[in-house]
Amino acid sequence: MIQTFHVYMNYGRDNIALNDVTLEIDRGEFVFLTGPSGAGKTTFLKLIFREEVPSQGQILVNGRNVSAIPEAKIPFLRRNIGVVFQDFKLLPRKTVFENVAFVLRVMGIAKLERKRRAFQILKQVGLHHKMNSYPLQLSGGEQQRVAIARALINEPVLLLADEPTGNLDPELAFEIMSLFQEINARGTTVLVATHDRDLIMRLGKRVILLEKGRVAES
Amino acid sequence: MRFVRAIAYCVEEAFVELWRNRLVNLVSIGTIAVSLFILGIFLTVSASLNQLLEGWAGRVQLTLYLEEGLSASDREQLDLVLGNSPELESFQFVSKEDALERFRSYFPELSTLPDLLESNPLPASFEVGVAPDFREPDQVRVVARRLAGLDGVSEVDYDLLWIERLTGIIELVQMIGLTIGSALAIASVFTIFNVIKLTVYGRQEEIGIMRLVGATHAYIRGPFLVEGILQGGLGGGLALGLLYVAHQYLLREALRSVQLLPSDDWLQFVPPPAWAALILGGMFVGLLGSALSVRKFLASPV
Numbered sequence: 367m368i369q370t371f372h373v374y375m376n377y378g379r380d381n382i383a384l385n386d387v388t389l390e391i392d393r394g395e396f397v398f399l400t401g402p403s404g405a406g407k408t409t410f411l412k413l414i415f416r417e418e419v420p421s422q423g424q425i426l427v428n429g430r431n432v433s434a435i436p437e438a439k440i441p442f443l444r445r446n447i448g449v450v451f452q453d454f455k456l457l458p459r460k461t462v463f464e465n466v467a468f469v470l471r472v473m474g475i476a477k478l479e480r481k482r483r484a485f486q487i488l489k490q491v492g493l494h495h496k497m498n499s500y501p502l503q504l505s506g507g508e509q510q511r512v513a514i515a516r517a518l519i520n521e522p523v524l525l526l527a528d529e530p531t532g533n534l535d536p537e538l539a540f541e542i543m544s545l546f547q548e549i550n551a552r553g554t555t556v557l558v559a560t561h562d563r564d565l566i567m568r569l570g571k572r573v574i575l576l577e578k579g580r581v582a583e584s
Numbered sequence: 585m586r587f588v589r590a591i592a593y594c595v596e597e598a599f600v601e602l603w604r605n606r607l608v609n610l611v612s613i614g615t616i617a618v619s620l621f622i623l624g625i626f627l628t629v630s631a632s633l634n635q636l637l638e639g640w641a642g643r644v645q646l647t648l649y650l651e652e653g654l655s656a657s658d659r660e661q662l663d664l665v666l667g668n669s670p671e672l673e674s675f676q677f678v679s680k681e682d683a684l685e686r687f688r689s690y691f692p693e694l695s696t697l698p699d700l701l702e703s704n705p706l707p708a709s710f711e712v713g714v715a716p717d718f719r720e721p722d723q724v725r726v727v728a729r730r731l732a733g734l735d736g737v738s739e740v741d742y743d744l745l746w747i748e749r750l751t752g753i754i755e756l757v758q759m760i761g762l763t764i765g766s767a768l769a770i771a772s773v774f775t776i777f778n779v780i781k782l783t784v785y786g787r788q789e790e791i792g793i794m795r796l797v798g799a800t801h802a803y804i805r806g807p808f809l810v811e812g813i814l815q816g817g818l819g820g821g822l823a824l825g826l827l828y829v830a831h832q833y834l835l836r837e838a839l840r841s842v843q844l845l846p847s848d849d850w851l852q853f854v855p856p857p858a859w860a861a862l863i864l865g866g867m868f869v870g871l872l873g874s875a876l877s878v879r880k881f882l883a884s885p886v
């Protein structure tokens with residue numbers, strides 16, 4: 367599902383976020399990406415859905431060279447990848463429902479269908495009663511769950527989650543992880559960036575460890 | 585269906601955004617309204633003057649004064665020539681006696697004057713109406729010159745002065761209207777350009793998020809374009825309303841009060857095709873302004 371070959375990512379001259387990263391993540395895998403703050407976890411995820419292009423090296427996602435995708439086709443790549451952003455990135459002037467259904471909306475899916483699927487996924491993250499609230503009226507953990515619902519609504523082939531449990535209590539965190547496992551069981555490849563050791567231990571999945579931009583363990 | 589939904593999305597977002605920034609948007613709507621309103625005023629006036637001109641031109645008449653003592657066969661010959669002239673719509677013979685009769689009825693206080701002379705001094709004439717296709721001042725002049733050269737015609741008389749003046753005035757009004765109107769239209773494009781720029785800047789972050797979750801460039805751009813079109817259309821509608829008010833309560837009343845309104849159907853309100861033109865013109869101006877702005881300030885995808 368994801369293959370990287372000698373990927374480097376430099377922000378400016380001396381700021382090397384990723385240093386010769388070569389990795390392979392198979393279709394259907396559930397993988398944790400961990401490492402200290404500033405190790406390059408978020409950067410790695412950004413390269414996969416083409417928010418950034420690598421300074422050097424090749425990245426294949428679902429068999430396609432991400433750097434070579436023409437600009438006009440990038441939205442279609444992103445529609446197949448669900449992303450839970452570390453800082454949520456919710457649209458502040460849209461309701462929870464609109465935020466979650468936005469992905470379907472840009473795909474031209476009918477309103478009734480959008481409603482049905484948004485309600486279903488919000489129910490799974492336990493937020494269906496807040497459909498009509500605005501993101502800023504929600505707690506950090508609630509916003510995080512909206513971000514998770516948005517990432518999952520289109521049943522992506524690949525789920526990238528950046529610290530998806532950072533604002534959740536252990537119980538809720540575990541619930542979300544169960545949800546991810548369910549989705550994984552239905553075929554979605556899952557890549558979760560986190561420094562939550564407990565969580566990693568508890569699930570016992572493959573772990574990729576990044577240190578100062580290098581793969582220390584895989 | 586997908587396309588219809590995309591359009592619906594753009595329109596909905598545009599309305600929301602229009603309402604959200606209503607104060608700023610009022611500026612662009614106002615600018616467009618004012619420029620189209622002024623253009624409309626000039627159009628109304630020039631259309632009315634044109635109507636007046638057509639009325640006058642219908643009455644363009646040449647008088648062919650005949651030589652004294654023209655024989656009956658000469659006159660029949662002339663009759664024949666006039667009858668075969670495609671430039672003429674009508675012609676009518678006025679005998680010396682008819683002319684005298686008219687003179688007496690026009691100037692009753694001078695009615696005894698001809699009696700003082702021993703013979704009738706007024707010449708016989710043909711009154712000739714010019715066909716619609718030949719009523720331009722230059723054409724009328726050519727026709728007059730040809731008729732003046734006919735055997736038996738001593739002189740041709742016609743009056744183009746007022747028509748020429750009115751034509752000149754209409755051209756001037758149209759030119760001033762177009763100049764001011766287009767200058768203001770350009771100003772409106774510029775206003776919309778800047779208002780949309782503000783909106784784009786204010787939404788940079790949202791736009792970034794939309795892109796990250798899979799919105800295409802068309803989806804991002806669409807609402808801004810529709811917003812420009814809406815501003816323009818609303819401006820056009822407002823201009824039409826202002827024009828109606830100005831027409832009903834200012835122009836007509838003013839002209840009526842100084843008794844300058846020749847008839848009641850004169851200075852009519854701009855006709856429906858012109859309403860459409862005004863509103864579509866506004867939409868075009870709006871679209872142009874927003875398209876230029878989006879092109880310049882909405883960063884390319886990714």
Ligand SMILES: Nc1ncnc2c1ncn2[C@@H]1O[C@H](COP(=O)(O)OP(=O)(O)OP(=O)(O)O)[C@@H](O)[C@H]1O
Pocket residue numbers: 377381382383401402403404405406407408409410452
């Ligand atoms: N946009 C950017 N401009 C400049 N430097 C950046 C940028 N994004 C990341 N970096 C740098 O790249 C390095 C890796 O950052 P990254 O966000 O990938 O770390 P991370 O592993 O996600 O950390 P955290 O666990 O704190 O989220 C950091 O040193 C950071 O300063």
Ligand SMILES: [Mg+2]
Pocket residue numbers: 407408409452528
């Ligand atoms: Mg990070």
